[in-house]
Amino acid sequence: MQSFLIKSLVKEGYRVVVVCPLDRYTLKLIAIGCIHENLPLNRKGKNPLDDLASTWSMYKIYKRLKPDIVLNFTPKLNIYSTIAAKLNDAFVINNITGLGTIFTKQSLSSWIARLLFRCTQPLANFLLFQNKEDRQFFLNAKYVKAEKALRIPGSGIDLERFKAKPIPQGETIRFLLVARMLRQKGVMEYVRAARRLKRKYPNVECSLLGYSDNGNPTSITADRLDKWGTFEGVRYLGGVDDVIPVIESHHCVVLPSFYREGVPRSLLEAAALARPIITTNSVGCRDVMDDEVNGFQCQPKSVDSLFAAMEKIYLSPRYRLIEMGLASRHLVEAKFDVSRVVGTYLQILKSVGRR
Template sequence: MKNQLLQGKKIGFIANTAWSMYNFRLGVMKMLASYGAEIYVVAPYDDYADKFAAFSIQFKPLTCLNAKGTNPLGDYLLYRELRQILKIIRPDFLFTYTIKPNIYGLLATKSLQIPTIAVITGLGHGLAKKGILSAVIKMFYRFALKHSVKTWFLNNDDLTFFIKNNILTEQKTLLLSGEGVDIEYFRRFVPYPDDKTVKFLYTGRFLYEKGVEDFVKAIEQLKQRGLQVEGELLGFANVLNPSAIKIETIRLWESKQIIRYLGATDDVRPYLENTNCLVFPSYYNEGMPRCLLEAASMEVPAITTNTIGCREVVKDGETGYLTEPKDVSSLVAKMEAFVRLPLVYKKEMGKNARKKVEKDFSEVKILAVYLEQLIKVMHVTSS
């Protein structure tokens, strides 16, 4: 029945980067394609755009999407471009991710009558902070989300925020356990490192709001206290974001022998296998950080902030530690506590993290939700 309902159906995905679609949702798209659906990704072109062809996924580039831009003309051009692309593809169903694809994707589908699910991957600072920009985003969201079949959230705090601000009603929402992680792909195959030097790893975008500078300061203080620690940074430098940390700053930290910059990679697994603990001191209004899920799946304990999206993944004292956001002293205290843990307890934290991911965040469960929701809509539209 599932094969029959999805066979030949066109399913579109709109996002603000091809990178995020490839790294976070490739499993979903491959699963739907296995049921005979034609898959389309609509996003700005980047280094990952050409990778979709290997999976028979068609890519349609967006040229007018400026994720951080506030120019009304630019947003109108984005709306027109989306509408034009959707008129050509004519998808039977659509998923949208992040603020602008959610808002303008839904507005573009209004007259085209394309059933759409909007996925709220995090609030972002524009929406979370009080002010004119937040008020404008809320207004646009109220109007746009009227046209969604359902709106999905990655954590309960974001869902509550939307309901309390009268952006939508609870009846049209669904709470996901993040976007899931492939627990077979992210599986440890080598022993947990037992060197005397404790390695801490940060992986992700190099933004001040992700707590990268706090991490570096914490490593520096731990070294000044005479503790045998090593800090490593893994990720893309010079990302296009007002909060981006310049590569020159990273090189300066490296020259002072505070941290090591490992560069960027498409495969974080060898680095996770080689570290004792992931540190992610973000105060960015995360949806649910992928790096925390991947680390947990690899039996790596994590230290992160007691903030939306992060605290759902890490259980304080069991799978890692929670610290206060923007508080270097709190971060140092938890990192030092981890250093002083006996090796057996470090390993136990990692195993607990793996168990939690298997129970709550396995990609298999998320794929089942996608399939279930699509089947429901296809039943309605085909009857």
């Protein structure tokens, strides 16, 4: 969504500066038409001195650039960039992309993060929420007033880039989990269900697609993921920049997440490509699921429930897979077009009247 938003802002005549750590996407951002400012930031670090240093860096960048409007997209930036931006009298819009473990885990670091949210989010001019549950949570906790809390349809999906693709031919049925390789994404449950399915039905292939997040303590190591391919029969495909050809070669995309999602991008991508999906009734995931219409719902943390859903896909005739895939496509066309998300941003920015 961010790249589509940046392109739209540049087209509208806004001067866009992206403040983020230097990585492999930096040149792509510059090619879109924005300016890059390097920001030293440890996304997963918990050292308060490091976070204070990052906040000071942001303050100096904003003081030099004098931005009219600052858009934030990650939990840390929603906190620290809000402080730095408001100290420089900027208009702030924060995107709440999901509550993750900050609001579900009971630990000292999570308690501190929640306290920082409580102190900083009232300073923002608008908060954009990807699902109604997160919005209501913030309202109940008095992190934001209702008139400043807007709902957007997830991160949205570019329907021109992600076009419906035909279901693969052949007798082998291929399942794919697309996510960061975190335990809360249901990766362990998927591997166990896949192992059972492959024992019962030999012509099944199950794969994992996504990066191993070494900075996250719940991440599954790349070494273990590779061993699963040898001992469990579940292929780890690594991470890719373009998921379209990988999803296109599979029949069904699975995300048995019990993570506090916004709206999972992998499900939006799969649905846009006209694939049946399997996911849980968890917050965010349920927004892309119409049970037994565009796929099957499973219970969080339940290998038995996930196995049953995957077996239903396997036993479905090809015409039924096509029907479910088209239902997925129609769902995202109706609810998750990225132009609706960008339209919300542009409407707010035009009301501010500064570029």
